Amino acid sequence: MLEGFWYIATQSRHVRFDRPTAVALLNQPIVLLRDRSRAVYALEDRCAHRGVPLSAGWQEDDSIRCRYHGWRFAASGECLEVPALANGTVPKSACVRSYPVREQDGWVWVYIGNDRCLQPTAPPPALPAPPDGSRMVSTRVSVPVKVRMDFAVDSLVDPAHVPFVHNRFFRQQHVAKLKEKEFTRLPLGFRTVSNNVKFPNTFVFRALTPGLALARTTVDFLLPGIHLETLEVGKRFGSIMLIATPLTTEVTRLDITVGWNFLRWAPLAWVVRLTARTTLSQDREILELQEQGNLQKTTMNVGLEHDTMAVWYRRLQKYHLDQLAGVPNLAHPVPEKTTLRWTT
Ligand code: FES
Ligand SMILES: [Fe+2]
Known part of the structure; x- marks a missing residue:
């Protein structure tokens, strides 16, 4: 932690x-x-x-x-x-x-903080806002999970579980496609931007992107366990801030904030909360199973390309600790620019 x-x-x-x-x-x-x-x-x-x-x-x-x-x-x-x-x-x-x-x-x-970082040097991360300055409405949901922080964060940066764990809302296995994503480094994280994203024809995305127009998305990951996502279709803008917080060694809470600048008059918040709660409960179920399977010994196969972000996350933790300790000549663990491929 x-x-x-x-x-x-x-x-x-x-x-x-x-x-x-x-x-x-x-x-x-x-x-x-x-x-x-x-x-x-x-x-x-x-x-x-x-x-x-x-x-x-x-x-x-x-x-x-x-x-x-x-x-x-x-x-x-x-x-x-x-x-x-x-x-x-x-x-x-x-x-x-x-x-x-x-x-x-x-x-x-x-x-x-601790003795090496007593006071914050920056404000907390914020829910990404629309570039045109338009007003957003937002809603939030929290789900505590009996899982250690690292496993929870692994799931935040893991595209491969989506078709299996969240298939009802987001993806279906039979429409899985090869994805190629370019990543760039952030001071304590990494970013991927995708233009011309065509979303799968599931009800969540039909609501977000009328006529299933092409979208632009950005996804940032930042230490300690922050996932920031934006989705733009024309003037429509939506954003997600999903954060894993270690309450104790055994319990991590997933907190999600969802914001949008369109259909602000519509009573959408409860639908968004229901969707978010269902999604996070799907994560909770699989993460608590993972914790069960790792009680005796930790199994961690992270050698494959789609597990690269989980490897970066672990290296970023060490990088942060080395920075606090004042270790000289540290190399950032994420390449300046790289492309990863996976099928989801
Ligand atoms: S005043 Fe005695 S324990 Fe708090
Ligand atoms: Fe998930």
Whole structure:
């Protein structure tokens, strides 16, 4: 699990004033609070006194009070009050960790750093927006999966499972074709752009591309587990941000945001959510099966061309860790430009 990145903690609407919300990210218990100015802050969900989860306590104005001995903590993590203290001041060391927080695209993002990358150097990734500046509507779905992060990310960069796992919506095996995709490198990821894409004649794509016109798509993968996709047909623009987030060593959550700038008046959001939930549930089923099959020993056959992106993902992790460690003369693990072929 990689530190030095923004991670999705939960949907913005789930964090309410006066209701501490417990989440976990990278095995770290975190409590989210919304203050009176509607800003969200994130603290380590473990009291500095004897470790009781602060989320079991209660919010008092813009601070949170532990329910065991009543220690009270500010948004900065500083301990403001120790009720049982007879005299003297609250020791400076009696504080909890606080995390940088942003709200964007309907999600609460928390930055998880370490000594080598304490503060974020860039904002969280954003849902790609239309180049003409037109307004989009968007909706979002989260599905937790009992699978380790690496297996979940492998599936984000894996074209070969689509006809088998998602055949109902996206592809059918009997229409599988040879694909040739050109990839370019991104600072911590890679990109492929396809022009003149002809989508299969399934209902999802008939809705997106009337008359099944040719589309232009871009797909980016970025560490730690971010898949950004855009689809353009004339002035119609749709985008997907699909993110894998490691909650614990054993559980990874898949969070998807879908946006579109057409038919904004139509009540499409629930159809999009149903489609997204079905798709992610198909991924959940296969990933939990994969986890079962890998309990005793890890089987990883990644020697084939369509598994190249999974290999890049693993090399990018090492590249990021080496960068943080200040290793000199690092070579980017993704070729500047290369073409991969597969049949889906
Ligand atoms: S454990 Fe929180 S105040 Fe004692
Ligand atoms: Fe999938």
